[in-house]
Amino acid sequence: MAPKYKVTYFDIMALAEPIRYLLSYGGIEFEDVRVKGDDWPKLKNGTPFGKMPVLEVDGKKAHQSIAIARYLGKQVGLAGADDWQNLKIDATVDTVVDLRIAVVNAVFADEATKAQKKETLEKDTLPFYLGRLDNQIKENGGYLVDKKLTWADLHLAATVDSVNGALKTNIAANYSNVGSLTEKVWNLPKIKEWRAKRPSASM
Amino acid sequence: MAVKPKLTYFNCRGSGEPIRYLLAYGNTEYEDVRFEDEEFPKLKPNFPYGQVPVLEINGKMIPQTLAICRYLAKRNGLYGSDDFEAMQIDAVADAIVDLRNAFTFCYWITPEDQRPAHEEKLKKQTLPFYLSRFEKSLQENNGYFVNGKLSYADIFFAGQVQHFSDNTKYDITDGYPQLKALVEKVENIPQIKAWIEKRPKTDF
Numbered sequence: 493m494a495p496k497y498k499v500t501y502f503d504i505m506a507l508a509e510p511i512r513y514l515l516s517y518g519g520i521e522f523e524d525v526r527v528k529g530d531d532w533p534k535l536k537n538g539t540p541f542g543k544m545p546v547l548e549v550d551g552k553k554a555h556q557s558i559a560i561a562r563y564l565g566k567q568v569g570l571a572g573a574d575d576w577q578n579l580k581i582d583a584t585v586d587t588v589v590d591l592r593i594a595v596v597n598a599v600f601a602d603e604a605t606k607a608q609k610k611e612t613l614e615k616d617t618l619p620f621y622l623g624r625l626d627n628q629i630k631e632n633g634g635y636l637v638d639k640k641l642t643w644a645d646l647h648l649a650a651t652v653d654s655v656n657g658a659l660k661t662n663i664a665a666n667y668s669n670v671g672s673l674t675e676k677v678w679n680l681p682k683i684k685e686w687r688a689k690r691p692s693a694s695m
Numbered sequence: 696m697a698v699k700p701k702l703t704y705f706n707c708r709g710s711g712e713p714i715r716y717l718l719a720y721g722n723t724e725y726e727d728v729r730f731e732d733e734e735f736p737k738l739k740p741n742f743p744y745g746q747v748p749v750l751e752i753n754g755k756m757i758p759q760t761l762a763i764c765r766y767l768a769k770r771n772g773l774y775g776s777d778d779f780e781a782m783q784i785d786a787v788a789d790a791i792v793d794l795r796n797a798f799t800f801c802y803w804i805t806p807e808d809q810r811p812a813h814e815e816k817l818k819k820q821t822l823p824f825y826l827s828r829f830e831k832s833l834q835e836n837n838g839y840f841v842n843g844k845l846s847y848a849d850i851f852f853a854g855q856v857q858h859f860s861d862n863t864k865y866d867i868t869d870g871y872p873q874l875k876a877l878v879e880k881v882e883n884i885p886q887i888k889a890w891i892e893k894r895p896k897t898d899f
Contacts, residue, residue: 540786542828559788562781575769621744624745
């Protein structure tokens with residue numbers, strides 16, 4: 493019998509969205525639990541590390557969104573073919589995470605530094621990352637790694653989805669290769685279906 | 696003939712040391728390239744994402760500490776026996792990096808005049824949050840992070856911990872006997888012990 497999957501996170505895209513994308517892509521039914529901010533403190537102790545997202549597979553709990561994404565990437569056939577390819581996928585995903593962290597640090601900065609951080613984000617950080625990612629996609633036939641769809645591509649598309657919400661913009665607007673890849677992922681039938689039926693979230 | 700892998704990083708332990716520990720563990724000969732802070736701006740454009748550490752194998756450069764660690768872990772039997780175990784090991788390593796990011800933010804990004812408040816939060820909340828949970832994992836797993844056996848997460852922690860203590864200016868494993876024992880255990884692995892003895896001495 494197929495394992496039962498449950499994803500527990502806040503009612504936003506953010507860290508859980510790559511996980512939800514991967515499960516959807518694989519046609520894997522999952523319980524999509526969304527926790528309200530006020531309810532979170534009392535649930536903490538039931539989690540492996542006091543944080544979310546948490547993936548539960550037949551009652552076994554795992555934490556850390558990227559570790560989970562890597563695991564699901566393997567389950568749904570989107571992992572690399574060998575160690576070196578997986579290394580390239582990991583390196584790319586970690587880089588996109590660096591970008592996401594920079595966005596979060598700017599969006600949630602305290603009032604004193606927010607304006608300056610947002611300016612640095614827009615003028616330096618985003619162009620730095622998006623420019624290189626755009627180039628990488630161009631050099632890889634429209635995908636992030638080795639000219640084929642991997643979980644890195646789904647992770648990027650889910651991150652763009654969330655960051656666009658957080659910044660209220662389309663960060664891929666001036667990066668045509670990033671934009672095309674994101675659209676390509678969003679148009680995969682199972683991802684399209686997920687994005688149409690999921691609860692709406694601000695970021 | 697294959698060229699030796701090349702690791703490029705600042706002349707310090709920092710994020711590079713876990714990789715150096717793993718290379719030592721695997722008895723892998725490599726070129727340990729180091730540069731000083733001042734040289735970084737002009738070297739930056741050479742790296743795939745303008746960051747280090749970078750591992751170069753047969754002319755191909757790969758960035759990102761954890762990606763490199765995981766690759767070396769697979770080659771040295773330090774990545775668990777199945778996908779679920781691998782995920783659990785990855786989760787620990789990711790949590791260590793979350794803690795490291797908090798350190799980077801406090802000590803290397805926040806301007807000095809704003810640091811005290813962040814340092815207070817790091818020492819009073821963030822560090823205890825992570826260290827108590829790491830300690831519990833070790834207690835429940837026979838002295839290792841996952842399923843009672845050595846994995847790259849254990850070596851990663853041991854390679855990273857001195858850098859944390861260098862910033863706080865006290866041994867962060869004080870009060871966490873399992874963590875202390877783990878670090879000692881890893882540092883006494885012969886290949887790693889040999890590396891520690893011969894490595895360049897740096898402040899961080």
